[in-house]
Amino acid sequence: MQTININTLNSPSKKTLQKKGLKNLLQGDFRRAFDLFQNAFWLDTNDLDTKIGLYLSDMGMDFGQEAIGIYEFYQSVLTCEPRANKHKIQKMILSFIDAFDERTHNLSEAMQNSKNAILESYNAINYADIKTMLKTKNFKEVYSGLPFNTKLVFNKKGDFYEFLTLLVKNDYVDILLNYIDALPKVDNELIPLIEAANHKLEEKNKIKKKEKSLS
Template identity: 65%
Template sequence: MQTIQLQSTHIMTKKLLQKKGAKALLSGSFQSAFYLFERAFWLDTHDLDSRIGLYLADMGIDFGQEAVGIYEFYQSILASEKRSDKQRVQRMILSLIEAFDNKTHNLSKAVQRSKTEAMDSYDAMSYADIKALLKTKDFKEIYSRLPLNTKLVFGEKGDFYEFLSLLVQNDYIEALLHYIDSLPRYDMELIPLIEAANNKLLEKNKAKKRQKVSK
């Protein structure tokens, strides 16, 4: 009986540390957040929530705004995604943090490789064609009519980020996450897109809460 009680306390302690760590991080108290998440991490080194909090608290000491932005985005995704997708989201966030730390990642090779591969596929479409259609049609109309398995080909890195920006502006947050998750490497130019997507998710979650209250 004593062992069971200790295990229960252990779990509660970890959760409490994570909760306090999150509060400290979001308030800009990064040293305190680091200490709290570090304690939670050593209670369970396999817990990715603690690992993410620890890394972002460390990042926040030098890059506070970026660290808070990524953590808010992380929490917003968790609130809107299925629980079964939690580990996928956590791996994506950890990769974003790694990309921020390295600051040297770029998508040039990935873009060129995808261009070569996609051109060999019957269901490929050049983003240049979409840009041409945007002169006379709405993005939502164009994107919603694309076949499910269509591969988009981007000739330049800037085109890819322009496309991701259009996804955010038109509330295709799930599609944005899919594209980000499929990238072999992350680039720092994703940060503004993540912040914009986070604002969209916050608005969506608030709307859901208002609907529940009205019912």
């Protein structure tokens, strides 16, 4: 037989945490809401209101509008049903959240599989895979080992600039300039790379002229 501490269930600190957590949830600050509901959860792990708030805060970090929508639906059902049905409604909402998580997990997995298939069909490689290889190999070794006409896919702008920086550092100046020429516009962040590339080209031309004069 489980013993329930009535004082813990009615703890003002738990109620305060729930109230603050709900306020942050509805304001869209899901990280803060999660922390507050998590603290309330450890005060009473059986409280279903806290569990709903905790799970919706976690969901909200990726699906904010959906999380708030589920909470508003939860509240609207509570106002229409007798208080005696609250536990049943809470269980229904928790099941709904579980079902949502399962669907989004399957969708995410399907999208990743589709993305991998597209990369393979177009002889492409994600730059994230190159970054993994760079942990054990140098850039020249990795880049020179890529199949001819391999297309690189970048998930973030920062990764693209990192790749361009590695190109100029490793003397792939012509390839760098080809990438930049293909861009619709040149950002200010690219100017130092262009200057570094031009400097390397000037140095290369000086060496060629010197070698030619000595021959």
